[in-house]
Amino acid sequence: MNLKIAVLSGDGIGPEVILQAKKALYAIGVIYDHEFVFEDALIGAVAIDKTGSALPEQTLNLCLNTDAVLFGAIGDPKYDNNPDAKVRPEQGLLRLRKELGLFANIRPIKPYAALLDASPLKKEIIEGADFTIFRELTGGSYFGEKKLNESGTVASDLCEYSEEEITRIAHLAFQSAQNRRKKVTMVDKANVLETSRLWRRVVKTVSESYPEVALDFLFVDNAAMQIILNPRQFDVILTENLFGDILSDEASVITGSIGLLASASLGTTNALFEPIHGSYPQAKGKNIANPVACILSAAMLLEHFGLHEEAKKIYDGVEIAIGYGVVTTDLNPDSKYGTNEIGEFISNFI
Amino acid sequence: MNLKIAVLSGDGIGPEVILQAKKALYAIGVIYDHEFVFEDALIGAVAIDKTGSALPEQTLNLCLNTDAVLFGAIGDPKYDNNPDAKVRPEQGLLRLRKELGLFANIRPIKPYAALLDASPLKKEIIEGADFTIFRELTGGSYFGEKKLNESGTVASDLCEYSEEEITRIAHLAFQSAQNRRKKVTMVDKANVLETSRLWRRVVKTVSESYPEVALDFLFVDNAAMQIILNPRQFDVILTENLFGDILSDEASVITGSIGLLASASLGTTNALFEPIHGSYPQAKGKNIANPVACILSAAMLLEHFGLHEEAKKIYDGVEIAIGYGVVTTDLNPDSKYGTNEIGEFISNFI
Ligand SMILES: CC(C)[C@H](C(=O)O)[C@@H](O)C(=O)O
Numbered sequence: 001m002n003l004k005i006a007v008l009s010g011d012g013i014g015p016e017v018i019l020q021a022k023k024a025l026y027a028i029g030v031i032y033d034h035e036f037v038f039e040d041a042l043i044g045a046v047a048i049d050k051t052g053s054a055l056p057e058q059t060l061n062l063c064l065n066t067d068a069v070l071f072g073a074i075g076d077p078k079y080d081n082n083p084d085a086k087v088r089p090e091q092g093l094l095r096l097r098k099e100l101g102l103f104a105n106i107r108p109i110k111p112y113a114a115l116l117d118a119s120p121l122k123k124e125i126i127e128g129a130d131f132t133i134f135r136e137l138t139g140g141s142y143f144g145e146k147k148l149n150e151s152g153t154v155a156s157d158l159c160e161y162s163e164e165e166i167t168r169i170a171h172l173a174f175q176s177a178q179n180r181r182k183k184v185t186m187v188d189k190a191n192v193l194e195t196s197r198l199w200r201r202v203v204k205t206v207s208e209s210y211p212e213v214a215l216d217f218l219f220v221d222n223a224a225m226q227i228i229l230n231p232r233q234f235d236v237i238l239t240e241n242l243f244g245d246i247l248s249d250e251a252s253v254i255t256g257s258i259g260l261l262a263s264a265s266l267g268t269t270n271a272l273f274e275p276i277h278g279s280y281p282q283a284k285g286k287n288i289a290n291p292v293a294c295i296l297s298a299a300m301l302l303e304h305f306g307l308h309e310e311a312k313k314i315y316d317g318v319e320i321a322i323g324y325g326v327v328t329t330d331l332n333p334d335s336k337y338g339t340n341e342i343g344e345f346i347s348n349f350i
Numbered sequence: 351m352n353l354k355i356a357v358l359s360g361d362g363i364g365p366e367v368i369l370q371a372k373k374a375l376y377a378i379g380v381i382y383d384h385e386f387v388f389e390d391a392l393i394g395a396v397a398i399d400k401t402g403s404a405l406p407e408q409t410l411n412l413c414l415n416t417d418a419v420l421f422g423a424i425g426d427p428k429y430d431n432n433p434d435a436k437v438r439p440e441q442g443l444l445r446l447r448k449e450l451g452l453f454a455n456i457r458p459i460k461p462y463a464a465l466l467d468a469s470p471l472k473k474e475i476i477e478g479a480d481f482t483i484f485r486e487l488t489g490g491s492y493f494g495e496k497k498l499n500e501s502g503t504v505a506s507d508l509c510e511y512s513e514e515e516i517t518r519i520a521h522l523a524f525q526s527a528q529n530r531r532k533k534v535t536m537v538d539k540a541n542v543l544e545t546s547r548l549w550r551r552v553v554k555t556v557s558e559s560y561p562e563v564a565l566d567f568l569f570v571d572n573a574a575m576q577i578i579l580n581p582r583q584f585d586v587i588l589t590e591n592l593f594g595d596i597l598s599d600e601a602s603v604i605t606g607s608i609g610l611l612a613s614a615s616l617g618t619t620n621a622l623f624e625p626i627h628g629s630y631p632q633a634k635g636k637n638i639a640n641p642v643a644c645i646l647s648a649a650m651l652l653e654h655f656g657l658h659e660e661a662k663k664i665y666d667g668v669e670i671a672i673g674y675g676v677v678t679t680d681l682n683p684d685s686k687y688g689t690n691e692i693g694e695f696i697s698n699f700i
Pocket residue numbers: 074075090093245276541542571
């Protein structure tokens with residue numbers, strides 16, 4: 001297979017973890033005789049520094065005309081602590097998601113057997129947990145109208161959803177549940193929000209096409225609690241943009257480190273793969289960032305193109321690395337392995 | 351002291367847990383020679399059933415003309431699963447919060463020594479955790495304009511905040527931190543939301559009046575993770591309405607049960623005290639609901655009126671009950687104690 005992959009390393013630890021994911025893909029390419037052509041492009045704070053824009057047109061055009069995007073991380077504290085900044089790195093990622101129509105962000109959560117003790121949660125709570133979060137990615141308050149009055153004393157964000165936006169991701173969630181344990185839990189705040197009530201109505205309607213899938217509802221406050229109390233109860237979680245953002249970071253504690261969690265962002269014609277962790281600027285350049293989330297994102301990319309055997313090679317490599325204790329210090333403070341060593345180990349395994 | 355207390359039992363387990371809180375207050379009244387006059391009023395689903403309104407005018411008037419409100423719980427599944435309901439129980443509570451101007455909801459989180467093993471989190475993670483969440487309660491998307499277009503295909507919720515709304519709760523949070531470990535963590539999503547950026551600006555300005563209090567910022571996705579990874583890092587968490595709703599339910603896992611968590615909702619002239627748990631309709635009438643959150647809410651009420659010794663009696667009573675294993679089945683599945691027995695134990699201790 002021939003795949004053209006846009007590589008957007010971004011900020012902070014982005015470039016380091018991307019490098020390890022590329023190593024894994026190179027190894028797969030050689031062994032399975034695929035040609036992966038990587039093309040690098042700027043995004044985020046580094047793009048602002050060099051071009052003034054968080055998503056230069058060149059990057060956007062590349063992404064629109066490529067088979068897939070592999071994404072590192074975005075964000076820089078110099079913008080976070082400056083509420084008056086006009087341009088911010090995150091705008092680059094948000095605009096990219098919107099322009100590529102990546103409406104579904106898929107985040108699988110499953111602890112590794114060798115890491116059952118690495119979680120702040122008790123082993124008996126997380127053992128057997130295995131669920132996937134379907135987070136809507138191009139709607140809600142991320143993209144609604146934002147206002148600040150002239151005197152700078154009143155601000156607002158509009159959270160808006162249409163039937164169509166809800167329907168398309170709901171179908172993906174139900175289809176996934178059909179191939180899993182056949183349960184969709186929709187998370188909302190329908191006792192307060194109008195958008196949540198629309199979500200409930202639409203999701204109920206979609207569910208009628210999947211009679212073998214059970215559907216239940218949880219309020220987001222309760223869901224935030226249930227994910228910790230009893231993560232095994234979940235199969236597929238379906239939710240809107242901001243709730244999905246919060247719940248998936250929270251759910252990362254089940255695996256022991258957010259540095260292990262990959263995601264796929266899918267649209268009708270485009271696809272982007274990225275670790276769910278951020279740019280972690282304090283770790284930049286220190287060879288301590290966990291590359292596994294990014295490597296697993298590359299595996300999700302392969303799966304997306306039907307390369308299941310190849311993806312499995314990567315999953316196995318990661319599992320073996322973890323099994324041998326070849327992990328970064330987020331998982332074992334005494335570990336002597338860094339970003340680079342783990343990437344090497346996994347690509348050598350392949 | 352003479353206190354007139356409006357008692358709003360509400361739905362589900364509300365009446366049962368309120369009864370136990372009243373017992374504790376009666377006991378305090380007798381021993382310390384205070385006169386607590388309770389007046390019951392309707393709210394929530396029970397109020398809808400009887401009057402058609404979730405907050406009858408009579409209830410509102412009573413609450414406006416009383417020293418404090420003791421609140422049980424609200425919510426009924428028959429409304430949750432009906433997105434088309436015109437009147438819903440939660441509207442009663444939301445309107446009450448608004449009319450009484452209860453802009454600050456204060457939720458203390460601290461595990462009991464005897465319950466360190468009851469949490470899904472490891473003991474070494476939660477030991478020593480002790481923080482308070484200051485949740486803004488009368489703004490944000492709870493109260494912003496809600497829209498549904500005529501064809502019912504597009505819905506929206508407006509999240510709006512003003513400088514003034516942020517300033518007043520920020521002062522309360524900083525004042526609380528001054529009497530604690532002198533740290534405020536503000537939680538927002540300033541990399542995406544305009545309202546969050548306003549929050550950051552205003553909270554920074556307020557912080558200048560409290561030079562001895564440290565201020566830091568966390569994005570809400572990261573905060574949802576940090577509360578589980580390392581709860582000891584927090585002293586006072588300050589956040590907007592919906593984030594506070596989510597994070598405080600989540601944080602309840604630290605204590606082992608949401609049935610232990612009390613809250614105070616304060617305004618300039620009014621005050622309301624309520625457990626953070628919901629109406630838990632499945633448990634209604636079974637004598638299995640944990641009354642501790644409601645009893646502790648009564649203790650927070652006493653503290654609010656400067657009755658610290660009296661409040662301490664209740665705190666001690668709860669601690670002793672828990673120490674002796676006099677707890678409901680949410681904390682010990684083999685327990686033989688019910689709602690009523692625990693209420694008796696604590697009021698007898700007083
Ligand atoms: C960087 C930020 C804008 C982004 C988001 O909130 O979507 C990130 O947290 C994520 O989850 O991908």
